[in-house]
Amino acid sequence: MTKTSGSLLGILLLSLTVSFAATAAEPVTPKLTEKLDRLLREEMRSIQTAMGQIHSAIVMGQHAKVAKQAQDIHDSFILQQSLTEQDRKDLMSAVPEGFIQLDKEFHQLAASLAEAGRNDDTAKQHQLFGKMTGNCIQCHSTYVSDRFPGVKPVRD
Ligand code: HEC
Known part of the structure; x- marks a missing residue:
């Protein structure tokens, strides 16, 4: 009995640690090169503006405007555009896989919004x-906790 509950507690503690690690990743900002930092801030500010206009x-009911602004967010995909081979390497060594996944997901949501x-x-x-707002919060709380x-x- 004691033995069983002991190992159950162990499992519980382990899963708590794992989920805590998933929400409190190290901030990525200190690891960005100056150029990536600048590009990312620029992209974020234009996303912020576009989100306000989309809202x-x-x-x-200005559907064409929703489509245009959402498409612009989708096309601004920093991880696919305007990066030299070196920037790309710098980015990959600065951010974890989860960050890349979230960014991808975010830009896919923007494409779906353009469609809608x-x-x-x-x-x-x-x-x-x-859902997109949820992604802003998820990425900022996980990877930009130093600034936010x-x-x-x-x-959700
Ligand atoms: C995949 C991660 C990710 C997602 C998703 C994301 N952000 Fe960010 N955001 C960042 C990072 C990283 C920074 C800090 C950039 C830096 O300091 O170099 C940032 C910074 C910002 C800033 C501050 C820019 C500045 O001038 O310093 C704004 C505003 C912002 N984000 C808005 C948004 C909005 C709005 C959304 C969702 C619609 C969003 N972000 C989604 C990663 C993300």
Whole structure:
């Protein structure tokens, strides 16, 4: 009895440690080169602006504008564009796989949102906008905790 509960506790503690590690990864920002830091900030600011415009466009039913702005976010994909071979190597050594995955997922959501814009689908736009906001929070709370210590992890 004692033995069994002991090992169960061990498993529980182990899984707690693992999930804690997954939410409290080391910040990536100190590891970025100056150039990557600049590119990423630029990209983030333009994403921020686009998200604000998309929000207004969704609530006013301006579907073409939703499609255009979401497509622009998708196309801004820093990990696929405007990086030299060296930048790419620098990026890969600065950020973990989970960061790359989140960025990919985020840009795929932007593509789906552009599609929902083209389909005049307000409900879908609303849903995808929320998912994208969830991605901002997830990435910032996991990988940018040094700059944004106030962002709490969210489970959806
Ligand atoms: C895959 C990770 C990731 C996702 C997803 C992400 N961000 Fe960021 N964001 C970062 C990183 C890293 C920084 C810090 C960049 C730096 O300091 O070099 C940052 C910084 C920012 C900044 C500050 C820019 C500045 O001028 O310093 C804003 C604003 C921002 N993000 C907005 C957003 C919004 C809005 C979303 C979602 C719609 C989002 N981010 C999604 C990683 C992400």
